[in-house]
Amino acid sequence: MKTIKRIMAALICMTIALTGGIPFSVKAADSSGTLDTNMETNSELFITLEENTDYRWNVNDSGEKGSDVHLDTGEGGNCRFRLDKIENGWYGIKHIKVNGTDRFADVKDESKDSGAKIHVWESNDEKVKGKEHRQFAFYYLGNDANGNKRYYIKNRKSGRWLGYSGNLNNNNPNIIQTEEKDRKVWLVTKSVVPLTGKETQILKDGDKSVVSEIYKAETHEAINRPSNESLPGTQLLFLEQGTASKWKLVWYPDYQAYRIEAISDGEKDTNYAIDVLGESGCVNTIVHIWNKESFDRNQNTSQLWRFFRQDDGTYKIMNARSGMYLKEGDWRDMDWSYSNGYECVNFGRKYK
16 A cells, blocks of 8 residues: 655645736847747647746637737636647647637738737648748747746748737737837747746655645645546545545656546546646636546646645645636635636626
8 A cells, every 4th residue: 555645735625716926037038049940749839928927828709710819817718829830940820729710820911010910810731831921930048947948939921029019917918020129038838837946846756656635734624526436527525534535646747747636545546637627727617526638739738736835834736727726615605617718707707
């Protein structure tokens, strides 16, 4: 029988709540960096603003033809992109729409002007070849202090760099092409939020998993499931003497995060894990049990979690996809929300 590791969590519960981010910024490089001809392709990626990592690329509305690309927090649902290699370090940037049509980003009206918006338009991969306003290059600036890869992004037709217009707190500013002096540094990650440097690796070096119980701080209440054979969608419970409180933390170094897997009393795999309803980043979204899913092409990263050790020895637990933290709450009483794919919904009330 393996030794059970008891984890006291300061903000453990069955819902996700918005908390303040941990800002991190690195001064932009003095040069344009090195053209990267080996970017990850055909996988889901996030493109995050370095100067404020609460914001990443998103697409307006439901991501239809002509929708602008803008900056949004993790509550925005249209944040999935992938890169398709065209030639000689030039890539198409394709927005991936769940249950819809994927479309490539390009410069509106094929403009060469500074300030021209980036929007999504063509869905056919073949129509990116030979269309230079739909092609972008990534100039690698080195990793930041936390290991995140840093880039400038340039449009092929205009030769201009990507930045944003307006203020971050002013209605989700648009991504635009701009002058070199106004270009921004972007962090490209595997559909997880950038590392902050304050994450805690719980396992010892060389270990890949550990059996654990996760307790609410200063109590004997541990996160439980109704049974060891819980069906997908089952809510989590806090119980003092629960019978299904064992979890296996499995480390995924490519994402610098853990999957929290449900195991039986005999420590056998149940094929279930803790997940977020609809992969949502909305405040107060339900966290529940779901089938373990593949991370192929950086998908299903809402099943990945990061731990932040506090001064008192407890932990905050963050969803690696949304950047939101677990907190205590009762789903039966709370004002809960979810994502319908591109915006948050709260008991039928939509909000950006």
